[in-house]
Amino acid sequence: MAYSQGFTPHPKISYASAAPTGVASEAEYLEIGLRESVDPAALRAALDAALSPGLDVLDAVVATGGSLVDRIEAAHWRIELPEVDPDVLRAAVAAFTAADEVFVERMTKQGRRTFDARAAVIDVNVIMPDETPSEAVTVPCAILELVVRQVTPAVRPDDVLSGLRVVADLEPPVSPRVTRLAQGTLTTQGAIADPLDAGRDGAVIGGR
C-alpha cells in the first residue's frame, strides 16, 4: 500500500462514484496505489480474504493511464418496488420519459439542491417480475431497470424515484430495494462496458 506524504500519511485509495448507503451493488470500482508492483491476481485474493463475506473482490488490473473516474460514464441499476403494480409503474415511467426535464430536490452536503433527474437517464424500463431472482415473490413487485449517465450532481436511483413521484405521484408503500448491476464506459450503442477492459488488454485509454 502506498501512502501520501505529510505528517499524517493516508493510504492512496480513491473510489469512483461509490453507491449510496443502503444500496446493494454488484459493480463497485476503486483505485489503489501500491509501493511495488504485484501480481493483480494475488492482490485480488489478498484483498478478498481481508474483507467481509459479501464484499467480494472480483478482479484487479494494472492501471494503464487515465483515471478510473474517466472510465465511469454510466451506471446500470435495478430497483425492486414491492407492493407496486407494474402497470402503475409503467404509466409513471411513460410520464417521466415524456418529460424534457423533471426537477427533484435532495439534501446534499452543500444543503438542499434542486436539479433535473430526467436528462441523465439514458434508458428506463419496467421489466417483468419473473425475470428477477429476488426471494420475496409472494407480494406483487414492480421492477425498474435504469441506465443513468454520471453527471454532477449525481442522479441516483432515489432521485429517479423522486422524479416518478413528481410526474405521476408514485409513492412506493415499502422501501425499494436498489441494486447497482454495472458501471463503466458508455458504448455508442448505449451499453455499458467494463471499465477494467482497458487495463486488461493493455490498451491505453484516457488522455482526454
Place this chain on the structure above:
Amino acid sequence: MSAPSTTPRSAVANSVWPRLEPLLPQVAKPIQYVGGELGAVVKDWDTAAVRWALMYPDAYEVGLPNQGVQILYEVLNEQPDVLAERTYAVWPDLERLMRAHEVPQFTIDAHRPVRDFDVFGVSFATELGYTNLLTAIDLAGIPLLAADRSDADPVVVAGGHAAFNPEPIAAFVDAAVLGDGEEAVLEITTIVREWKAEGSPGGRDELLLRLARTESIYVPRFYDVDYLPDGRIQRVVPNRPDVPFRVHKRTTMDLDAWPYPKKPLVPLAETVHERYAVEIFRGCTRGCRFCQAGMITRPVRERSITTVGQMVREGLEFSGFHEVGLLSLSSADHSEIGDMCSGLAQQYEGTNVSLSLPSTRVDAFNIDLAQELARNGRRTGLTFAPEGGSERIRKVINKMVSKEDLIRTVVTAYTNGWRQVKLYFMCGLPTETDEDVLEIAAMAHEVIRAGRAATGSRDIRCTVSIGGFVPKPHTPFQWAEMARPEVIDNRLRLLKQAVNADRSLGRAIGFRYHDGEPSLIEGLLSRGDRRVSAVIRRVWENGGRFDGWSEHFSYQRWVEAAAEVLPNFGVDLDWYTTRERDELEVLPWDHLDSGLDKDWLWQDWQDALGEYEQDDCRWTPCFDCGVCPAMDTEIQIGPTGRKLLPLTPVNGLRVPSDAQQ
C-alpha cells in the same frame, strides 16, 4: 464483466439476517451491525457443545476494540467444540425498529438470536453500561429478572471490573466472575459442557449450583442480604448448603502462556481505537488509592519482552494495523520498557508503524523513551496523569509524583518534538479543597512557561483534562463520601477562571472536564447494593440508554427514579453517594474477595487522611495488602535480559487462510 458475486453469506439456520437486513438502510451507520470483520469467526452451530454470546454493552465503535471481549472470543473459539459470537449495544434507532419488527438481540458474527446461546457473557468496564444490559436482555427475549428465567434462557454472566460489585445488577444476572477471564471462561465451559452431556440434570438451578461451587463464580440468588433498621446491611449469607461464604477472584499467572489476542479484530466501521493492542503487564502496585483497577488486579505480572515482540509481529502481520498500543495500568513501569520500545522501534523503522503508551507515569518517562516513541517521526499523543493539583492531595491519593517531576517530564516531551501534551486530573477527591484544585492552574501555567523557555517557541500547548472522582469498591476510598455535583462544578469554574487569569499562558491551555452529575450516578452504581437494581430498572423503563454518552445520559431521570424507588427501603441517593461509611459497616461487596485485606484497606484509608504515603512493593518490602498470600500468587517481573532481534522483512501479499471460517 466478471462472474456475479457469490452468495452474500453462508446460510445459517437460526440467522435473523433476512429480517434484519431490510431495517439496516433505515438506521445510522448500518455497517456496525454487519459483522464479518477480519478476525471474526463463524462456526457451525450444531457441532458446538457449548455456545457463548459475548457482549460489550456499548456501541460497536466502543465495544469492538475492547481487549477483554477480543481475548475471550479467541480463547473460546480456539476450543474445537465451543462457539463464541459477539454482540454489542444497538442504538435506539435500531432498537425501535427491532421491536416493531420483532427482531431479537443478535450476534454480529452469524446474526443468531442471543437467547439461543448457552451462556451470555457481558463485560463491564463501567457501571454506566447497566441500562444497556437491560436493553440487550429484553431485546433478546430473556426475562429481565434472573428469577423469572427458564431452562430455555442462557445463563447471563457478568465480568469485567464492575463485576467486583455486581450487587446493583444482581437481580438481572445469573452469575458474576471476579478477576481474569481467560481461565474462567474455560472452566465455565467445562461445567456447562458436562451438565449438558449429562442431559441437563436439575435444570438451571443445578447448573448455577455447580458454577457456585467453584468458589470463584458468584451466583447472587444463592445469597440473602439482611438489612438493619437504619438501612445498612446486616449480613450477606448463603441460603444453600455447600455454597461458599466468600467468592474469590481469579488470577491468570503466566501471561506468556496466554498471548491473546493473536488474531485481533479489524473493525469495518470507525472505532475509538484502531491499533494492535498488547497488554505488557497486568496489575499495578503503585497504590493510587482511588484506582480500583490497581487494587483488584494485583499482583503485577509482566509479559516478557520476547512474547510482546512475537505478539506484535504476528498481530501486525495478521491485521495490517499501523499503531501498536503497549497497554497496562502504567506502561512505563515495565521492567524492560526501554528495551521493548527501542527494540520495536528498530524493528519497524522505515515503516508506518508507530508505538504508543496509553498511560505513562511522569516519573517513569525519560528522554530515551521519548525518542523511541518518536522514532518514525509520528508522535502519538502523550498523556500524563498527576491526578491531583497539590502536593497535599497527591499524598492523600498516594500518587507520589512531584511538581518538579512533572515539569521536567513535560519539558522533555516538548524538547523532543511534541507540541502538545495532555494532563489528567481528578476533582472531588477525599479531603479536597478549592485550593487543591486551583493549584492545577498554577501547574499548567508552569508547564507552559517552562516549555516555552526550553523550546524557545510559543507553539506548545497542554490540555488539562479533568474527571470526577468516583469512590470504588475494594479501594481504600470505598468508605469515602463523594463531593456534591454543585461543589465539583463550582471548583471547575474557579479553576477555569484561574487558568485564564493569565491570558498569554491561558491561551496555550485547553480545558476539558465532565460535569459532576454523571459521576454521582456512577457513584450510586459502583457502591450500590441490591436495592439499586430497582433504580436501574426504573431508569431503563423510562428510556435510559447509553448512560456513558453525555448526549444520552439524563441526570434528571436517575434522580427521579432514585427518589421514587429508594425511600421504600428507607435510603436515598445521598445515602449511597455523599455518605461516609464507618469501619464496621458491612459493605455490599464484603463477601466478594479481591484478595485485599479489609483491615489493610482501612489502614490505608486512615493513612490517606493522615497524608501518609505508601511505597510500591515491587521495589520496597511487602506492605501486607493481603493479595499474594490470599490468592497464592506472587509478583512476576523482569528483567529477563533478553532483547528483540531485527525482523526479516516480509515481502509480498498475504492471504489469511483461516480468517473466515
